[in-house]
Amino acid sequence: MTLKARCHCGATQFEVTQAPEWVSDCNCSFCSKRGALWAYYTPDQFKLTTARDRVSTYQWGGYFGTHHHCGVCGCGTYSQFPSFENGVVNHDAPRISLNARLFEDFDLDAVPVRKTDGRSY
Numbered sequence: 194m195t196l197k198a199r200c201h202c203g204a205t206q207f208e209v210t211q212a213p214e215w216v217s218d219c220n221c222s223f224c225s226k227r228g229a230l231w232a233y234y235t236p237d238q239f240k241l242t243t244a245r246d247r248v249s250t251y252q253w254g255g256y257f258g259t260h261h262h263c264g265v266c267g268c269g270t271y272s273q274f275p276s277f278e279n280g281v282v283n284h285d286a287p288r289i290s291l292n293a294r295l296f297e298d299f300d301l302d303a304v305p306v307r308k309t310d311g312r313s314y
């Protein structure tokens with residue numbers, strides 16, 4: 194199934210190949226302020242369907258990830274990171290974190306929320 198998502202104004206829209214089975218509530222300094230619930234995908238499962246030039250980007254800390262938000266309405270949209278399973282950064286295995294609150298026609302209350310202790314990374 195294709196699941197679609199959009200920011201509040203619609204300038205940033207994207208779709209993924211499947212619904213998330215769970216979402217992450219991360220307590221790092223960035224996520225705790227942004228308030229997103231994250232769903233994780235590989236790049237081939239993700240497609241941005243609106244213009245890339247409407248996407249604004251924020252980086253911080255070690256600059257190894259990029260956090261995107263809509264340049265028009267400001268909604269946090271998606272982030273791109275190398276995987277870091279077991280604390281090892283793997284640039285050959287990029288992944289995309291989507292703000293699951295942007296999904297359309299999806300019951301976010303129906304999937305479990307896992308706490309991610311990003312503050313300790």
Ligand SMILES: [Zn+2]
Binds near residue numbers: 202204263265266268
């Ligand atoms: Zn927007």
